[in-house]
Amino acid sequence: MLTLGDVILEPPAPGEMLDFDAIFGPGVPVEMEIGSGKGGFLLNRARALPDRGFLGIEWANKIYLYAADRMVRWGVRNVRLMRTDASHLVRHSIRPESLTMLHIYHPDPWPKKRHHKRRLIQPPFVAAAVAALKPGGRIAIQTDHAEYFEQIKQVLAGEPRLREVPFNVPEAGVVDGFVQTNFEIKYRREGRPIYQIAAERTA
Ligand SMILES: C[S@@+](CC[C@H](N)C(=O)[O-])C[C@H]1O[C@@H](n2cnc3c(N)ncnc32)[C@H](O)[C@@H]1O
Incomplete structure (x- = not known):
């Protein structure tokens, strides 16, 4: 039987790199979601693709435990959840060319100008x-915040190894334009506009 201990992954020690072959099995393609929240996207995607590994990174303790419990209840064996700061993790502990996809849905917008420096999507x-990302790997970002979206588009356009590609593709877990996270469902119900962008690593 699956337990929380099977789903939860401790953050790496300083200087340590995550070893996806050891975590998910040799050669298994790995997708990561940053700010995985209650785990709705990961749950659907991991159940649809049992031969892939999925790593959800979530900072908020209660929500991350809720998502981990959800994976246990559904018996989903190919998801790991880690409670840590994704920005630090990506910059220091992910091996080059190790991810097939990176999903970021509704990153905190930090709307006040003096808080913009806290936003996740920045050039570094x-x-x-x-x-x-592996060459050909994909980064997909969705937000409900128009001004943050302008920044996101600019930052992605400024990265020479990225080329914009269609967001709405079922192979990436987007069904009729929906990623089906909790925030997306709530914001669509409220009639808020949703902004989406995806890009692929070219070199
Ligand atoms: C607006 S919520 C969106 C959650 C989910 N993606 C969704 O669409 O329902 C943003 C989530 O990102 C998490 N988060 C924000 N900054 C983070 C960081 N640096 N590292 C990990 N998680 C982060 C927050 O705790 C929160 O759960």
Whole structure:
């Protein structure tokens, strides 16, 4: 029987790199979701693709435990959840060319100007994220915040190893334009606009 201990992954020690072959099995393609929240996206995607490994990174303790418990209840064996700061993890502990996809849905927008520096999507983070992707690997970002989206588009366009590709593709877990995270469902119900962008590592 699956237990929380099978799903939860401790953050790496300083200087340590995550070993996806050891975590998911040799050669298994790995997708990561940052800010995985209650785990709705990961649950659907991991159940649809049992031969892939999925790593969810979530900072908020209660929500991360809720998602981990959800994976246990559904018996999902190919998801690991880690409670840590994703920005630090991506910059310091993900091996180059080790991720097939990186999903970031509704990153905290930090709307006040004086808080913009806390936003996840900034050039150093994106450079590290691109280095972590395999060539041909994909980064997909969705937000409900128009002004943050402008920043996201600019940062992605400024990264020479990325080329924009369609967001709405079922192979990436997008069904009729929906990623089906908790925040997406809530915001669509409220009638908020949703902004989406995806890009692929070219070199
Ligand atoms: C607006 S919520 C979106 C959650 C989920 N992706 C969804 O769409 O329902 C943003 C989530 O990202 C998490 N988060 C924000 N910054 C983070 C970071 N640096 N590392 C890990 N998680 C982070 C927050 O705790 C929160 O759960």
